[in-house]
Amino acid sequence: MWACLGIGLAISLSVVGAAWGILTTGASILGGGVKAPRIKTKNLISIIFCEAVAIYGIIMAIVITNNIGSFNQYTDSEDAVLKSYQAGYKMFAAGLTVGVCNISCGICVGIVGSGAALADAQNSTLFVKILIIEIFGSAIGLFGVIVSILQIAGSKIGTD
Amino acid sequence: MIPNVKMSQMLIFGVLFTFFMLVNTDKTPALIWSPNRPLSGLSPSYAGETIQADHFLDNYLTPLTTDPAQSLIVFVQNKLSVEDFTKHADVYNPNSDGGAFRNVKAAMDENFSVHLPEIASPTSAVQKLSTSFTGERVTVDSPTDLENMDLKPGTQYLIIISLKPISGKDEFSEFKMNDEDIGKCLHHLSRRGLQYSAVYTAEASQVSEEAVHSGRQLLAAEDAADNTTYNGTFYNVQNVLMYLQYVNLTITRKAIGAGKPRLETYQWNFKTPNITVEQCNDTINGSLDCVATPHGDYNALRINMTFDNSNGTANLRFTIKQTDNMGSQWKSTRGTVDLTPSSEGVTLTGMDVDYNIESIRGFCFHCARLYTKPSVRNFTSNATVYPSDVEKITLTMTRFQIEVSFNTSKGLGGRDFTNTSIPFSTDVWECVEFFTVPIWMGIISTLFLILILFYGLTMIANITTMDRFDDPKAKTITVTVNE
Secondary structure: OHHHHHHHHHHHHHHHHHHHHHHHHHHHHHHHHHHOOOHHHHOHHHHHHHHHHHHHHHHHHHHHHOOOOOOOOOOOOHHHHHHHHHHHHHHHHHHHHHHHHHHHHHHHHHHHHHHHHHHHHHOOOHHHHHHHHHHHHHHHHHHHHHHHHHHHOOOOOOOO | OOOOOOHHHHHHHHHHHHHOOOOOOOEEEEEEEEOOOOOOOOOOOOOOOOEOHHHHHHHHHHHHOOOOOOEEEEEEEEEOOHHHHHHHOOOOOOOOOOHHHHHHHHHHHHOEEEEEEEEEOHHHHHHHHHHHOOOEEEEEOOHHHHHHOOOOOOOOEEEEEEOOOOOOOOHHHHHHHHHHHHHHHHHHHHHOOOOEEEEEEEEEOOOOOOOOOOOOOOOOOOOOOOOOOOOOEEEEEOOEEEEEOEEEEEEEEOOOOOOOOEEEEEEEEOOOOEEEEEEEEEOOOOOEEEEOOOOOOOOEEEEEEEEEEOOEEEEEEEEEEEOOOOOOEEEEEEEEEEEEEOOOOOEEEEEEEOEOOEEEOOOEEEEEEEOEOHHHOOOOOOOOEEOOOEEEEEEEEEEEEEEEOOOOOOOOOOOOOOOOOOOOOOOEEEOOOOOOHHHHHHHHHHHHHHHHHHHHHHHHHOOOOOOOOOOOOOOOOOOOOOO
């Protein structure tokens, strides 16, 4: 149960973050694009940064899923049973880590991207500067992925 | 004191209590009413109480016949139950007229009446009354016979009317017909000016017995390999009560070459057990001092069970100790198991085995599937296992129940098992806790999803109309519509 909850949280929270970001940025791009149509193509980069967050989530979910196996708490050796319980908790933690990191990263990139679009609509030299801020925001999602890979390393439910 | 209680309320009352009881085909309700004699003197029926036939005779039927001017009419059907009232008397309609029991309902509502929801074999009480009745006895098969009879008011009659049997094909109309017969009879009696009390009852309720599922079903044991209905055997062995169905021993050996791991399985049943129980005391250096003859003063019991069948012999030994000096709690300690196969197989000698058998005074221990503790599942020691390619050994006991008692001689409680027919205590210490792990898994996952749902519902509830650009002072927009 814990492992599966972790997988569920990994993918669902990441997707919520990405979706929220795309919502914010997309609304601004569409709004700004009414008066300044030139911003439309360039600002799709912000959308791609948001989407990357969702991709981190699904990669982690698949990595965690590969470690799930089956065990029998009544007949397996004590070692196998304890290792399986430990692996379950680790997977929950890994999923939670990547999920929460990605949801905040997604929201952050979304709000910054929204600002970038509106600033670009006013003054096209501002876009590149704001993009740097967005890259910093995107890096924190990557931190979440790295930490959760470290948590999941070597743990396996079941003995096969 | 139940005069004039509404029939529908009593029926619902009766239905609720019947629902919680295993229905016995001999228990039927009885409705008693009388237009002139108050029935408040009859003792009330308590909730869930089954009135026995003698009690019914003494407390209800006989008082109705004490007055020499008062007759007693008994309508007897073959089948009547509270469920029949629920199904056919239109009880859920506040303005109902009784459905198939219209005349009976009218009689119960308008006259003094009493409803007895459960009587065990009322017809035997009626028969007893009829043999001891001093007035005139009349047995009638149909209301037309009653019509033709000459009944003198002032004489005490006992009229037993057998209503048409309910066959079950169309119960509603059959009950309705019988009800109309009852109505006709009552009409005849009142026309002749007879003073009477009426009883409406039946021989049996004949409702199919529902299997009452009490308790929870955990760990449904597979009976695939067992075609006979052997359910386990109970033994009382020197003050230890034990019940066991099977002992299963499964040994997994390494696969030869590229095949699957080899399994050796043994299953012993408990039909002819070979158990010895020794009463032991702890010695100073921690070992046990055991004697085979019981002497009543012990703080540990060493149990030695031998299982024998054509596949092999196993010998299981473990000790049950009290955890304090009062005998208020006892636990099993690590034991050993030996296995001698009758043909080629794995031999075990002195292999450790440890179960979580524990309970408290006055309770027995029960486990549907008893597995060994994880700490003894590691079989890397070659000294006790021959040959050495064994990967896993599992020893489980199916449907195991045990009760021991300490300090019976000191009078500190504990049950005395010297009487060999004493059963287990009704209090059970189960090996599976009430909230099992799967239940918690379900609860947590469901709770999590419900939280998400509530978050979403909150967001939907916070949707508001965009009014940022509304200006109350500006002209309202009008849109002309061309028809």
